[in-house]
Amino acid sequence: MNAPVTGRILGRQPLGLLFAAPYALFLAMVFAYPLGLAVWMSFHDYFFAAPGVPVDRPFVGLENYATVLGDPDVRRSFFNVGVFLVINVPLTVVLSLVLAAGLNAAVRARTFLRVSYYVPYVTASVALVAVWLFLFSSGGLVNEILGPLAPSPSWLVNAKAAMPLIALFVTWKQLGLFILLYLAALQAIPKDLYEAAAVDRATGIRAFWHVTVPGVRPATALVVILATITGANLFTEPYLLTNGGGPDGASTSPVFVMYQKGIEQGNPDTAAAIGVVLVIAVLLISLVNRKFLERD
């Protein structure tokens, strides 16, 4: 074979194609194709049919989107995620940065602390929801401690408290990952920046504000995006912790509504439209976030 010719077509080391092929095939099958299918479904009248049976699935334009955007359940779920993000994102950024900065300065028991913080992150939501159900049930430990201050009705059945509690749960569960991300960013800040700040008598909180916070800005942008994606993916918590997005829809999430409409009620086309709207919303938030956090 003429090596330069194959080289031009397949690249200098065509064996790479062979090595990467299974992964490329995998991405095409479970990522690219479903992504296209989701968008296609959202513009068609799509319904479940027995495999192999030819059915007509007419193009319906924006009809599914109109159905979705006019549906009060869907609007409620997006509002709920808004409430979730308003609580979860700032809390996540502040707590993970403060704890990471403390951890970065601590010498003793550092491993113990680091592991303690990421243990919730590596544990199944289902297992953690079980203990939160116990802690926040009406006769649970939290209400025992609060006594007369306990909310009525109790946390998980209280329309005002359910979503904030889910936001708190997810903050606690995910914080370990974000602490690790900030730790890496903190280790990359040059030491002489702090020395220069110390010359200007900026130490402690002022050094934190003027050196640390700007120094980790790219990490903050990443944390905000990842926390937003986690919020957009919310399903297990409304399903289990608040017993199906209760009370009365106060803690539903878009993915939970997707599950109800798409699989329980058999309307995968409107469910796909919810998914597309959700991703567009996430992308918009990411873009705005980049504009604010990544400018120098």
Place this chain on the structure above:
Amino acid sequence: MTRKFWTRAVLFLGALVFLFPFYYMLVGSFQESPDTTVKGVFPTGGWTFHNYVDINSRVNLFQSLLNSVIITSGVLVGTVIFGVLAGYALARLRFRGRGTLFAVMLLVQIIPFQLLVIPLYVMVVRSYGLADSYAGMILPFAINSTAVFVFRQFFIGLPDDLFSAAMLDGASELRILWSVAIPLVRPAILTAGLITFIGPWNEFLWPFLVSKDQHLQPLAVTLANYISNIAGRATNPFGAILAGAVVLAAPAVALFVAFQKHFTATDISSGVKG
């Protein structure tokens, strides 16, 4: 009081808040009738193993655990074999489409999996007929993209001399991968394996959608079904629920405590942000 003291006080208080639910889960799972008062946080009696017997009789604990192990192992095997190959190719070999593949790999990490849930459900359950099968539960997670990234970073970090020496000896690319790169990759396999493990082991939504047969469901699903079906109905269900939660949580916690050295700030940030 020095600032150092306050820093440490905050750090340890934080750790206490993070660990308390785990402690409470463990204690509650061994109590005859969970006492929710403040005194009940440090129980002095009423210990029992019965909650574990109870949850075992209701969700077939052993079978569920076995299913979790099978699904997770499938994902780990797929990720290690095909992920190492892809990572090596992306890092060391020049072939057509490398740039595109790399870009798509990064993109995968931003698109929420949940968007793909409906079309994947249509494909896997309706078109491929893989409902109620291990293959159907494994398929969407079969090669973890973060792990591929970790492998790529690892191979890029290896010194070039290592490879050029072998190349001068006339070794083929396959031989270089097998006798130069693979023997060195073990620490990266541990890190990538840990990151991969938490996906399928903890995943609830996907196996919940594609499996209706209780004998095939992983523990996260059987336990969740138990929680949502009996919550509110049983008189004192928490003992059994907490026992199930301990069984589901323990393997992940044990792995990450044992191998904490391989799950550090640098490992994670190189894997997540690229």
